[in-house]
Amino acid sequence: MATAAADITDHHDDHGPAKGIGRWLFSTNHKDIGTMYLLFSLVMFFVGGAMAMVIRSELAVPGLQFVDPGFFNSMTTMHALIMVFGAVMPAFVGLANWMIPLMIGAPDMALPRMNNWSFWILPVAFGILLSTLFMPGGAPASGWTMYPPLVLQTGDAFPFLIFSVHLMGISSIMGSINVIVTIINMRAPDMSLLKMPIFVWTWLITAYLLIAVMPVLAGAVTMLLTDQFFGTSFFLAAGGGDPVMFQHIFWFFGHPEVYIMILPAFGVVSEIIPTFSRKKLFGHDSMVYAASSIAFLSFIVWAHHMFTVGMPLTGQLFFMFATMLIAVPTGVKVFNWVATMWRGSMTFETPMLFALAFVFLFTIGGFSGLMLAIQPADVQYHDTYFVVAHFHYVLVPGSIFALMAGAYYWLPKWTGYYYNETLGKLHFWMSTIFVNVTFFPMHFLGLAGMPRRIPDYSTQFADFNFIASIGAMGFGLSQLIFLLVLLTAKKGAKADDRVWEGAHGLEWTVPSPAPWHTFTTPPKNRIAEESF
Amino acid sequence: MTTHTDEHYYVPHGSHWPVVGSVGLLFLMVGISSWLNGADAAFYVFLLGLAIMVFMITGWFAEVIGESQRGLYNEQVDKSFRQGMFWFIFSEVMFFAAFFGALFYARNMSIPWLGGESNNFFTNLLLWEGFESTWPTNGPGNIGGEYQVMPPIGLPLINTALLLTSSVTVTIAHHALIADKRAQLKIFLASTFILGFIFVGLQAYEYIHAYQDLNLKLTSGIYGSTFFMLTGFHGMHVTIGAIMLMTIFFRVMKGHFTPEKHFAFEAVAWYWHFVDVVWIGLYVFVYWL
Ligand SMILES: [Cu+2]
Numbered sequence: 074m075a076t077a078a079a080d081i082t083d084h085h086d087d088h089g090p091a092k093g094i095g096r097w098l099f100s101t102n103h104k105d106i107g108t109m110y111l112l113f114s115l116v117m118f119f120v121g122g123a124m125a126m127v128i129r130s131e132l133a134v135p136g137l138q139f140v141d142p143g144f145f146n147s148m149t150t151m152h153a154l155i156m157v158f159g160a161v162m163p164a165f166v167g168l169a170n171w172m173i174p175l176m177i178g179a180p181d182m183a184l185p186r187m188n189n190w191s192f193w194i195l196p197v198a199f200g201i202l203l204s205t206l207f208m209p210g211g212a213p214a215s216g217w218t219m220y221p222p223l224v225l226q227t228g229d230a231f232p233f234l235i236f237s238v239h240l241m242g243i244s245s246i247m248g249s250i251n252v253i254v255t256i257i258n259m260r261a262p263d264m265s266l267l268k269m270p271i272f273v274w275t276w277l278i279t280a281y282l283l284i285a286v287m288p289v290l291a292g293a294v295t296m297l298l299t300d301q302f303f304g305t306s307f308f309l310a311a312g313g314g315d316p317v318m319f320q321h322i323f324w325f326f327g328h329p330e331v332y333i334m335i336l337p338a339f340g341v342v343s344e345i346i347p348t349f350s351r352k353k354l355f356g357h358d359s360m361v362y363a364a365s366s367i368a369f370l371s372f373i374v375w376a377h378h379m380f381t382v383g384m385p386l387t388g389q390l391f392f393m394f395a396t397m398l399i400a401v402p403t404g405v406k407v408f409n410w411v412a413t414m415w416r417g418s419m420t421f422e423t424p425m426l427f428a429l430a431f432v433f434l435f436t437i438g439g440f441s442g443l444m445l446a447i448q449p450a451d452v453q454y455h456d457t458y459f460v461v462a463h464f465h466y467v468l469v470p471g472s473i474f475a476l477m478a479g480a481y482y483w484l485p486k487w488t489g490y491y492y493n494e495t496l497g498k499l500h501f502w503m504s505t506i507f508v509n510v511t512f513f514p515m516h517f518l519g520l521a522g523m524p525r526r527i528p529d530y531s532t533q534f535a536d537f538n539f540i541a542s543i544g545a546m547g548f549g550l551s552q553l554i555f556l557l558v559l560l561t562a563k564k565g566a567k568a569d570d571r572v573w574e575g576a577h578g579l580e581w582t583v584p585s586p587a588p589w590h591t592f593t594t595p596p597k598n599r600i601a602e603e604s605f
Numbered sequence: 606m607t608t609h610t611d612e613h614y615y616v617p618h619g620s621h622w623p624v625v626g627s628v629g630l631l632f633l634m635v636g637i638s639s640w641l642n643g644a645d646a647a648f649y650v651f652l653l654g655l656a657i658m659v660f661m662i663t664g665w666f667a668e669v670i671g672e673s674q675r676g677l678y679n680e681q682v683d684k685s686f687r688q689g690m691f692w693f694i695f696s697e698v699m700f701f702a703a704f705f706g707a708l709f710y711a712r713n714m715s716i717p718w719l720g721g722e723s724n725n726f727f728t729n730l731l732l733w734e735g736f737e738s739t740w741p742t743n744g745p746g747n748i749g750g751e752y753q754v755m756p757p758i759g760l761p762l763i764n765t766a767l768l769l770t771s772s773v774t775v776t777i778a779h780h781a782l783i784a785d786k787r788a789q790l791k792i793f794l795a796s797t798f799i800l801g802f803i804f805v806g807l808q809a810y811e812y813i814h815a816y817q818d819l820n821l822k823l824t825s826g827i828y829g830s831t832f833f834m835l836t837g838f839h840g841m842h843v844t845i846g847a848i849m850l851m852t853i854f855f856r857v858m859k860g861h862f863t864p865e866k867h868f869a870f871e872a873v874a875w876y877w878h879f880v881d882v883v884w885i886g887l888y889v890f891v892y893w894l
Contacts, residue, residue, distance in 0.1 A: 091619060099619035181616045183685040186665075190623035197631045201638075232638035240630060250692040254685050288696045292703025299834065302641050304749075304824035307707055310732075311746025313827035314707075315715035322703055385723055590616075 101185035103170045106192050110167030117159030124152040126549050133542035135532050145528035146214035153217035158241045159199050164476045165337040166248050169276050175580035176270050178261030178596040183254040191248040198240035205230035221308040221316050225301050235298045242287040249280035261596045274361050275340030278368045282329045290326040317382050324375035332371045338475030342428045345482050346410050349425035350417025351575035356409040363402035370399050380451045389448045396446035423497030427478035430505050438466030459519025465512045485568035489586035496558045503551035510544030615682050622665035629657030683868050690872040694879050701883055708831040712740050743826025753819040757892040760811050764804055765888050771800035772881045775874050785864045794854045801847030808840045842880045849873045
C-alpha cells in the first residue's frame with residue numbers, strides 16, 4: 074500500500090478532504106457521504122420518534138387527550154413516511170456507502186458525484202414533507218399508503234406530499250444504481266460473486282428491488298396527482314377506473330419495500346453473528362439463494378395487504394399461498410444464523426446482543442406475518458393493532474436493531490476508538506425490554522379488535538394501551554443513550570485494524586479509523602486470507 | 606494529468622453540480638406544488654427551478670464531457686457509466702410498467718366488474734345500471750362526455766414507421782462510428798433526431814386533433830387517462846431522447862468519439878431503442894387492441 078499511497082496524487086483528481094462546508098456539500102467520498110446519510114437518518118429517527126411519542130401519549134388512556142383527531146392522523150402518516158423513507162432506508166444506504174467499498178476492496182462508489190446528489194436530494198424531500206405540518210389543511214393524514222379517495226381530501230399538503238415522494242424515489246433509484254454498479258464493477262479482482270460478504274449480497278438484491286419498484290410508486294402517486302388536478306379517472310369508478318387499482322399498484326411497490334427495509338438487516342446480522350461466534354457463517358451460498366428467493370417472491374405477494382377489499386377467490390388463494398411460501402427462505406436464514414452460533418465460541422458485545430435480539434424478535438414478527446398471510450384469519454386481523462404489532466416487530470427490533478447492531482459493530486472502524494461498552498449494553502437492554510413492552514401488548518389489542526389509526530378506543534383496551542404507551546416512552550428515552558454513545562464515541566480505547574477478534578473481511582484490513590482514501594489500487598490475493 | 610492505467614482506480618474530484626441540482630429540484634417542486642394549489646405567481650418559482658435544472662444538467666454534462674475528452678476516464682469508469690445507464694433505463698421501464706399496469710387492470714378487471722362480471726352483479730345493478738363492459742370506455746359516468754377513439758391506422762401508423770426507421774438509422778450511425786465513417790455517421794445521426802422531432806410534431810398534431818375534433822381529452826374517463834398519460838410520457842421521453850441525440854450530433858461535429866470509445870453515443874442509442882420499444886407496446890395496446 075505504501076507505493077500506492079505515494080502516487081495517489083497522480084491518479085486521483087481528489088487529494089484530501091476540502092476545508093469547511095465544501096467537504097460535505099461537494100463530496101465525492103463514500104465515507105463522508107455515508108456519514109451524512111447516517112447522521113441524516115438519525116435526525117429523522119428522532120423526528121419520527123417524536124411523532125410516535127405524540128401518538129402513544131394520545132393513546133395512553135381512552136378519550137381524546139392532547140391532539141385533535143386530524144392531527145393524530147397526520148402524526149401516524151408522517152411517522153410512517155419519515156421512519157420508512159427518512160430513517161430506515163437512508164440509514165441502510167449510509168451503511169452501504171461506508172461498508173460496501175471497504176468490503177469489496179473498491180476505492181469508492183462507482184459513481185461518486187451521483188452518490189452525492191442521491192444524498193442531497195433527501196434534505197430537500199424531507200424539508201418539503203415536514204413543511205406540510207404548517208400548511209392549511211395540515212400535514213397528510215391519509216396513512217402512508219395514500220389510498221384514494223381519502224388522500225385526495227388532503228389540503229394544501231397534497232401536491233407537496235406527491236412531489237416529496239417523487240424526490241425520495243429519485244434519490245433511492247440513483248443510490249441503488251450506484252450500489253449495483255459498485256458491486257458488479259468495482260470488486261477486487263479475485264472476489265467472485267459468491268465470495269462476496271452477505272451484507273454486499275443483500276444490498277445487491279435490495280438495490281435491484283429498489284430500482285424495480287420505486288418507479289412504480291412514482292407512477293402511482295403521479296396518477297393521484299393527475300386525478301386530483303388534471304381530471305384523469307384512474308381511481309374514479311364513474312370514469313371506469315378503480316380506487317382498488319391504486320392499492321394494487323401501491324402494494325406492488327409496498328411489499329418489495331418491506332424487503333428493501335429488511336434484506337440489508339439480514340446482511341448486517343449475517344456479518345455480526347459469525348464474528349462473535351468466531352465461526353464461519355453457516356451456509357453462505359444458501360443465504361444468497363434464500364435472499365434471492367425472497368426478492369423474487371416479494372413481487373408476487375402484494376395483494377396480501379388487500380384481502381378485505383374485494384378480490385376474486387383465485388386471487389385470494391394465490392396471494393395467500395405465495396405469501397406463506399416466503400417463510401421457507403426466511404426459515405433457511407434463521408436456521409443458518411442459529412447454526413452459525415452452534416458450538417461457536419461466543420461473546421456478547423453490544424453488536425452481538427442486538428443481532429441476537431434481532432434473530433429472536435424478528436422471528437416473532439415473521440410468525441405474526443404468517444398468521445396475517447392466512448386470508449380467512451386476516452379478515453379478522455385486518456387494520457387492527459395486530460397488524461401494527463406485526464410490522465413494528467419486523468421493523469423496530471428487526472430493521473432498527475440491525476441498524477444499531479451495525480452501528481456498534483462498525484463504529485470503531487469509523488472513529489478509530491471503541492465506544493463505551495457499558496453504555497452500549499445499557500442501550501441494548503433498555504431498548505429490548507421497552508420494545509417488547511410497547512409492541513407485545515398490541516398483539517392482544519389487535520386480536521381483541523382494536524382498530525388502528527384511531528385516536529380513541531373502547532375502555533376494554535385501556536390497560537394494554539397504557540402499558541404500550543409506557544413502553545414507548547421508555548423506548549424513546551433509551552434511544553438518548555445511543556446519542557450519548559455517539560458523543561463519547563472517541564473517548565474509548567484505541568481500536569486496531571481488526572477491531573473485533575473474530576472479524577474477517579477486507580474492511581478489517583484497513584486502518585481504524587479508515588483513512589479518507591482506501592484501496593487506491595485493486596487489492597490482490599487478499600480475499601482468500603480473509604475467509605476463515 | 607497522467608493517463609490512467611487499469612491498475613489504478615479513478616475517483617473524480619468533488620463537484621458543486623449535485624447541490625445545484627438539489628436547489629433546482631427544491632424550487633421546481635415547491636413552485637409547481639404551490640402553483641397547483643392556486644398560487645399563480647408560484648409558476649415563476651417553478652420556471653426558476655426549471656432554469657436551474659437546465660443550468661445544472663448542461664454544466665454537469667459539460668464537465669463530464671470535458672473530463673472524458675481529456676482522457677481521464679479509464680475502462681472501468683466507462684463500464685460503470687454503461688451499467689449505470691442500463692439500470693436507469695430499467696427504472697424507466699418500470700415507470701411505464703405502472704401505467705401499462707393501470708391500463709391492463711382497467712381493461713381486464715375494473716371495467717368488467719363495473720359491468721357486473723365476477724361477483725359484481727349488484728355493483729352493476731345498484732350503482733351503474735345499464736353499464737356494459739366495453740373498451741374503449743369513459744366509464745359508467747360518461748366522464749368527459751361523448752368522444753371518438755383514435756384509430757390505429759393513419760397518424761399512429763405513420764408514427765410507428767417513423768420511430769422504427771429512426772431505430773434503424775441510429776444503428777447504421779453506430780456501425781458507421783465503429784467503422785470510422787464520419788460522414789455517414791453524421792447523416793444517419795442527424796436523420797435519427799430529425800425523425801424523432803417529426804414524431805413529436807405529429808404527436809402534437811394528433812393531440813390537437815383529438816381535443817378539437819374527437820373530443821378525446823385527458824378527462825375522457827379511463828380511456829382518455831391511459832391514452833394521454835401513456836402517450837404523453839412517451840412523447841416526453843422521445844423529446845428528451847431527441848435532444849440527447851442532437852447533443853451527441855453536435856459532439857460528433859466537434860470530433861468527439863472514436864471507434865473504440867463512445868459510451869455517450871451508445872447510451873443515447875440504447876435510450877432511443879427503449880423509447881422505440883415502449884412505442885411498440887403503446888401502438889399494440891393503446892391504439893390497436
Ligand atoms: Cu406485504
